[in-house]
Amino acid sequence: QVSLVESGGGLVPAGDSLRLSCTASPRTFSSYYVGWFRQTPAKERVFVAAISWSGAVYYQKSVKGRFKISREGANDTVYLQMDSLKPEDTAVYYCAATREEWSDERTPGSYAFWGQGTQVTVSS
Numbered sequence: 001q002v003s004l005v006e007s008g009g010g011l012v013p014a015g016d017s018l019r020l021s022c023t024a025s026p027r028t029f030s031s032y033y034v035g036w037f038r039q040t041p042a043k044e045r046v047f048v049a050a051i052s053w054s055g056a057v058y059y060q061k062s063v064k065g066r067f068k069i070s071r072e073g074a075n076d077t078v079y080l081q082m083d084s085l086k087p088e089d090t091a092v093y094y095c096a097a098t099r100e101e102w103s104d105e106r107t108p109g110s111y112a113f114w115g116q117g118t119q120v121t122v123s124s
Contacts, residue, residue, distance in 0.1 A: 002027055002113045006095045009118030014087055018120060020080040022095030024113075029053075029071065033098050034078045035105060036069065038091035038120075045094065047106040049080060058105050063089075085122045092117040
């Protein structure tokens with residue numbers, strides 16, 4: 001069993017940046033596929049970005065060029081650097097992970113473990 005904890009959310013004005021962090025215990029992420037999703041009230045959880053154990057990255061079209069997913073050197077933390085934030089980026093952001101190779105990295109059902117989420121609010 002793996003527990004995921006997200007941190008780094010907050011309230012920022014449009015155009016600002018935030019960096020979200022996802023840590024795992026008791027294991028490291030070294031052999032895991034990790035993704036970030038976001039969810040707004042009354043809507044489904046939506047794919048944002050993902051990184052494979054080998055470092056391949058994937059992004060939702062609306063965040064490509066503004067967000068960057070990466071791993072800490074020791075692979076204990078996965079980051080989501082979010083730049084040029086927009087009000088439409090406002091959501092609860094969730095970290096997800098799986099040891100099994102994705103069937104589809106953009107589908108929530110491809111992940112076995114989830115964090116509790118961190119709120120990101122971007123004011124206009």
